[in-house]
Structure formats: structure tokens, C-alpha cells
Amino acid sequence: MQNSLEIAVKKGFQEIYNVSVESVEFQATKKDFEGDITIVVFAFLRVVKGNPVEIGTKIGEYLKENVAQVADFNVVKGFLNLVINDAYFLSNFNTIYKTENFGILTPKVHDKAVMVEYSSPNTNKPLHLGHIRNNLLGYSVAEIIKASGKKVYKTQIINDRGIHICKSMLAWQRFGNGETPESTGLKGDKLVGNYYVAFDKAYKEEINQLISEGKTEEEAKKQAPILLEAQKMLLKWEAGDTEVVALWKTMNQWVYTGFDQTYKELGVNFDKNYYESNTYLLGKNIVTNGLEKGVFYKKEDGSVWIDLTEEGLDEKIVLRADGTAVYMTQDIGTAIERFKDFDLDELVYTVGNEQDYHFKVLFLILDKLGYNWAKNCYHLSYGMVDLPSGKMKSREGTVVDADDLMVEMTNTAKEISQELGKLEDYSNNEKESLYKTIGLGALKYYILKVDPKKRILFDPEESVDFAGNTGPFIQYTYARIQSILRKATFDYSQEITTIKLHNKERSLIKQIQLYPEVIQNAAKNHSPALIANYTYDLVKEYNSFYQSVPILGCENEQEKILRTQLSSKVSKIIKAAFKLLGINVPNRM
Structure with a gap:
């Protein structure tokens, strides 16, 4: 038009x-x-x-x-x-109504792909609330970009090496008495996380002991025997010590198994995993080549740097004096590896906004190294998630565990649903499935409806409200429409072309028409919030329509058919849009 x-x-x-x-x-x-x-x-x-x-x-x-x-x-x-005129809207809606997967485009065989990285956890602790926002954002952005007509690969890089895992390994050796996930009944990531907390407790005790013996706090932190032993273990791992590597493999596998259970429960997945233990040496040769080209320079102590002051940034180290890589070196190498592994057009990093500067530097370095695709790297920067109780700290064991939060959300949905008392004819299995659908839908929608750049104060009870801009409110509208369609025992497939439209029908068709454009905008802006809030607006428009005009009770046969078709299409868009957000919808509620 x-x-x-x-x-x-x-x-x-x-x-x-x-x-x-x-x-x-x-x-x-x-x-x-x-x-x-x-x-x-x-x-x-x-x-x-x-x-x-x-x-x-x-x-x-x-x-x-x-x-x-x-x-x-x-x-x-x-x-x-x-x-x-009405004829245009009716003609347009008839086309939409007959279009399966309305708004969803399919990539062409030879198109380049977009890679979206998210999650990227450490193997010394279970996933927490911050990881939930990361995973939900990354997964949803990947699904939205795919719906916009591009090939997509979902990936994570697992930080499976370094001092953090050695701390958990050492604490398990000291305090574990050989316990395993099987012997304790704990998920492997939780078991390993407990030993990370145990290490920190023992480390603090040793610091206090050294301070009482006359050391300064700074000296005590560096000289605590348990820390020195963990550092020694890391050197042994890097040297390929058989015993240390075997323990590292065992404990990491415990964590991987635990992560997989959490990912499955959360409803996210990956096409490829990268492991830091395989990638941490990547980039060293690139730095050597960059030195020869004059992109990097060497200081007197042998460390290698890049000067970005002319670009308004600072000097950044890319290789330590002893020749070991830093995170930036690894990220340079990993980015290059990914563009080699896949025919990529764009690479999206889903990482919190505390890493904004890191990614500015990374993309600039890649550009200076002559990689034309560097301009197609994008940092999906997001704000932190706060709780009414305050900030989370992993070392102190005060994080909000992802698994525990999902259980809490399901239980909150159960309490509220039971108060509303509309589930008398449900079996226990149907009830439990519904509670989970509502609880996880509430969690995901509450997080994804907010612009990624904004910080979130997450309130579990507020998120499970059945009124307002919430997941359960939208799910309830979907279930209401399914109830209408179950009662529509007549044939409503006929194309309606000549009736005069009610202004509520007209408004609803206009809202439906926007869906393909919203998908494209959400993909372009890497923002699930655009999909979430569009769906809420669609549901508000439908509820206004539902309250203003009869649907199945309509005396005019053509109006009844059109209104049933409108209801059906709205429900399909709700389901499709929520699928892009990783949210399920119930047929009854």
C-alpha cells in the first residue's frame, strides 16, 4: 500500500x-x-x-x-x-489468513550465515540468573534473525580452563572425600560450584591467619598457601600433567552434564560448542603476523601491545612478556576461526555491558588486521539483572541459581493458578505441565520485554501477574482463543470480500499486518523486546475486539466467519511470536 x-x-x-x-x-x-x-x-x-x-x-x-x-x-x-477502503483490508487479510508461517522468511541455500554466541559459562559454578538473561537473549535473537530469512548458527565458548576451575579441583581434592554427582545426588555443576565456594572460604581463613602473623592484607592474599597450590595446579595442567588433566576432564564433564540439564529445562540449544582449552592459544600467530605488519608493537620487557589512542581508546596488551596469551589474543583467534569454520556474514556476541570496552577494542583490532568482516561483528550488550535483595556474588555462594529460579517460578505459577481456581478438570500431570508453561513463560517474557541495554530489577511474583504486560496475560488470551475455536463447529474457511468492517475488525487487521515488519526490525536491532511488546499490543487489540463485538454469537454469517478467522490468525501469531521468544503457550488455562 x-x-x-x-x-x-x-x-x-x-x-x-x-x-x-x-x-x-x-x-x-x-x-x-x-x-x-x-x-x-x-x-x-x-x-x-x-x-x-x-x-x-x-x-x-x-x-x-x-x-x-x-x-x-x-x-x-x-x-x-x-x-x-474495506475492500483493501479484506483482500489483505484474506492473503494473510491463507499464508502459513506468516511473517517468517526462509534463507536461500547459498546465503551467508549469522553466528550468535551466548551463555559462555565458566565450569566452576552452575548457571545463575545473569546467565538466564544471557541465554534467553542470545537464543531469542538467533531465532528472530532466522525468522527474518537468514541462516543462523548458535554457539557458546565454554571457559573450561584457568585458575577458576583449578580452585574447585583443589578444594575437591582437599575436602571432597571422593564424592561424585552420583554419590551425592547433586547435579554436577552444583557439586563443582560448592567446591569453588569451599575454596574461597578456606582462602579467606588463610588470609586472616597470615594477617594475624603480621603480613599485610595484600601480602596475605598473594601468599595464602591454598592459592599458591591452585596456581601450581594450573601450571601442571598447562604442562599436560596426566593426573591433573584426568581430574580436570572428570570434573568438567560433571559440569557439562549439569549445564545440559539446565539448558534443556530453559529451552535453549546450541549448534556448536567451542572450548577455551582448545582456543586459548589461538591468536598468538596472528599477533606475530601483526607485529611484522606494524599493527602491534613490542615493549622492552617483550610484551606486545596495540596503541589505539588515536581512536579515542588506550593501549592494549595482546601478549604478555612471557609469551602467554591474554583474553584479547584468544578472542582475536576465535573470531578468525569462526569465520573460517562457517561462511559467516555477521557474528553476534551476547555479553554483559561490563565488556563494552573489550569488544570495541576487539573489533578495532580485527579491522586493523585487515579482516573486512570486522565491521559485521556486533556486541549484543545487555544490562545486569538485579533482585530486590541486592547483587549476586559467585564466590560467596549468594547467586540466584538458574535451576532454583525455574523451580520457584513454576511454584509461584502453581500458587497463583490455584488461587484463581479454574483447573478442577485437569489431571495432576496436566496441572504440573501448565504450571511450568506459565512459570517459565512469565520468567522469559519479563526479561525479554525489556530493551536489552536496560538493567532489570526482577520480581518473580510481579512477572506471574495474569493482568498487564506479562507472559501469563498473553498466554491466557491465547488459551481463550483456543476455547472459541473449539466451539466453532462450523466451516469458517470461506473468503469474505464484501462486508463493511467494524472499526475493531479494522484495527485488528492493521495490527496483524505489522507482524512481518516487526520481525525484520527486531532482527535488525537484535531486540526481542520489539517482538514481546508487539505481541502485547496485538493481544490488547484483540481483547478490545473481543469485548466490543460478538464472535460466535454473531447473527450475520459472514461477520461470524471473518471474526473467527481473525481470532484464529491472532492465536497463530501469538504462538509464533512467543516461539521466537522461546515461550510455550497452553491450549487451556
Whole structure:
């Protein structure tokens, strides 16, 4: 419609004013005015001098006469509001109604792909609330980009080496008495996480002991025997010590198994895992080549740096004096490896905003090294998740465990559902499945409806509210529509082309029409919040429609068919949009 109108407006200006107009600015008509689409007349004052109301009126008259779909118009100041006829909306909806997977595009075989990295946990502790936001964002962005018509690979890099895992390994050796996930009944990631906390407790005790013996706090932190032993264990791992490597493999496998259970429960997955133990040496050769090209420089102590002060950043180390890699070295190598492994067009890193500077530097270094694809690397930076009780700390064991939170959300949904008391005819299994669907839907929607860049204060009870901009409210509307469709025992497949539309039908069709554009915008902006809030607006529009007009009780057969079709399509869009957010919808509630 916009394309047709733009062509007609340009032709109108040529015929009426004998001038060329380069572009036409459209916007949705404000609810206070009659109309379906608005043309901004002010924008034309650059080429036509005169009163904007008079210009708008002349163009409106021209469009009404020459464009079949324009039924009427009105001009408010510098805005030309066009009323589009019912036939256009009915024709458009009939096409939408018959379109399976409306709004979803399929990539072409030879298209390049987008890789989305998310999760990327350490193997010394279980996943927590911060990981939940990371996983939900990364997974949803990947699904949205896929729906926009691109090939997508989901990946994570697991930080499975370094001092952090050695701390858990050493604590297990000292205090574990050979216990395993099987012997304790604990998930492996939780068991290993407990020993990370145990290490920190023993470390603090040794620091206090050394301070009492006359050491400064700084000296005590560096000289604590348990820390020195962990550092020694890391050196043994790097040297390939058989015993240390065997323990490392065993304990990491415990963690991987635990992670997999959490991912499955959360409903996220990956196409490929990268492991830091395999990638931490990547990039060293790149740095050597960069030295030869003059991208990097060497300091007197032998360390290698890059000077980014001209770009408004600072100097950044890429290789230590002893020749060992830093995180930046590894990230340079891993990025290059990924573009070699896959035919990528874009690489998206889902990482918290505390790493904003790191990624600015990484992308700039890759660009200076001559990799043209560096401009297609994107940092999906997101704000932290806070709780009413305050900030989380892994070492002290005060994090909100991801598994525990999912159980809590399910239990909260159970309590609220039981209070509402509408599940009398459900079996116990159906009830438990529903509680989980509502609880996890509430959690995911609450997190994803917020712009990724914003910080979140997460309130579990508020998220499971059955009214307002929440997952359960939208799920309830979906279930209500399924109830309507179950009662619709007549054939409602007939195409309706001639009836006069109720303004609520018209508004609902206009909201439905937006869905493909919303997917494209959400993919372009890496923002699930656009999908979430569109779905909420669609549901509000549907509920207004539902409360204003009869559906199955409608006496006019054609109106009854159209309203049932509208209900059906809205429910399909809700289900499809929520799938992009990783949320399930219940058929009954």
C-alpha cells in the first residue's frame, strides 16, 4: 500500500505542481483522527511553497480520485490522513489468513550465515540468573534473525580452563572425600560450584591467619598457601600433567552434564560448542603476523601491545612478556576461526555491558588486521539483572541459581493458578505441565520485554501477574482463543470480500499486518523486546475486539466467519511470536 501511494503522490505532485518529489514520509494515523495511514505534508515544503493544509488537501483529492483503495481523507495541520477502503483490508487479510508461517522468511541455500554466541559459562559454578538473561537473549535473537530469512548458527565458548576451575579441583581434592554427582545426588555443576565456594572460604581463613602473623592484607592474599597450590595446579595442567588433566576432564564433564540439564529445562540449544582449552592459544600467530605488519608493537620487557589512542581508546596488551596469551589474543583467534569454520556474514556476541570496552577494542583490532568482516561483528550488550535483595556474588555462594529460579517460578505459577481456581478438570500431570508453561513463560517474557541495554530489577511474583504486560496475560488470551475455536463447529474457511468492517475488525487487521515488519526490525536491532511488546499490543487489540463485538454469537454469517478467522490468525501469531521468544503457550488455562 505504501509503495502504491508513494508512486501516486509523486505523480500527483508532478501533475499539480510540476515538481519532483524524492520520497514520501508515512506514519500511522494517530488514534484521535480518522484514517489508516498518514502522509507528512511538512516534508514537501522543501519543494512546494505554500500552506501545508492546502497542499495536503490537493494531494488528498488527487489520491481519492486516482487510487482505488483511498476512500476518503482529512488534513490536520501538516498531516494528510487517508482512509483506506474495506475492500483493501479484506483482500489483505484474506492473503494473510491463507499464508502459513506468516511473517517468517526462509534463507536461500547459498546465503551467508549469522553466528550468535551466548551463555559462555565458566565450569566452576552452575548457571545463575545473569546467565538466564544471557541465554534467553542470545537464543531469542538467533531465532528472530532466522525468522527474518537468514541462516543462523548458535554457539557458546565454554571457559573450561584457568585458575577458576583449578580452585574447585583443589578444594575437591582437599575436602571432597571422593564424592561424585552420583554419590551425592547433586547435579554436577552444583557439586563443582560448592567446591569453588569451599575454596574461597578456606582462602579467606588463610588470609586472616597470615594477617594475624603480621603480613599485610595484600601480602596475605598473594601468599595464602591454598592459592599458591591452585596456581601450581594450573601450571601442571598447562604442562599436560596426566593426573591433573584426568581430574580436570572428570570434573568438567560433571559440569557439562549439569549445564545440559539446565539448558534443556530453559529451552535453549546450541549448534556448536567451542572450548577455551582448545582456543586459548589461538591468536598468538596472528599477533606475530601483526607485529611484522606494524599493527602491534613490542615493549622492552617483550610484551606486545596495540596503541589505539588515536581512536579515542588506550593501549592494549595482546601478549604478555612471557609469551602467554591474554583474553584479547584468544578472542582475536576465535573470531578468525569462526569465520573460517562457517561462511559467516555477521557474528553476534551476547555479553554483559561490563565488556563494552573489550569488544570495541576487539573489533578495532580485527579491522586493523585487515579482516573486512570486522565491521559485521556486533556486541549484543545487555544490562545486569538485579533482585530486590541486592547483587549476586559467585564466590560467596549468594547467586540466584538458574535451576532454583525455574523451580520457584513454576511454584509461584502453581500458587497463583490455584488461587484463581479454574483447573478442577485437569489431571495432576496436566496441572504440573501448565504450571511450568506459565512459570517459565512469565520468567522469559519479563526479561525479554525489556530493551536489552536496560538493567532489570526482577520480581518473580510481579512477572506471574495474569493482568498487564506479562507472559501469563498473553498466554491466557491465547488459551481463550483456543476455547472459541473449539466451539466453532462450523466451516469458517470461506473468503469474505464484501462486508463493511467494524472499526475493531479494522484495527485488528492493521495490527496483524505489522507482524512481518516487526520481525525484520527486531532482527535488525537484535531486540526481542520489539517482538514481546508487539505481541502485547496485538493481544490488547484483540481483547478490545473481543469485548466490543460478538464472535460466535454473531447473527450475520459472514461477520461470524471473518471474526473467527481473525481470532484464529491472532492465536497463530501469538504462538509464533512467543516461539521466537522461546515461550510455550497452553491450549487451556
